[in-house]
Amino acid sequence: MLPLVKLVGANAGGHVGWATKRCRICSKSLVVGEDTVYQCSNCSTKYGAYFCSSDTKVLHHRCPYCKQPLEPAV
Ligand SMILES: [Zn+2]
């Protein structure tokens, strides 16, 4: 349930450092937790397969690399 991002930044006091991703299609920067970000669990690490909500619609919720359904990134 807890996001792994929590492990980053043991320093208290600063801001937590939002996990930001770039949409693979339009290069829009996406803030996980604030923007709707979709990812392919297969390709997110290999290709940086993260997508904004509008491109996710265009892709019909399918990864353009492996055709698996995209999942919301948390
Ligand atoms: Zn996009």
Ligand SMILES: [Zn+2]
């Ligand atoms: Zn994929």
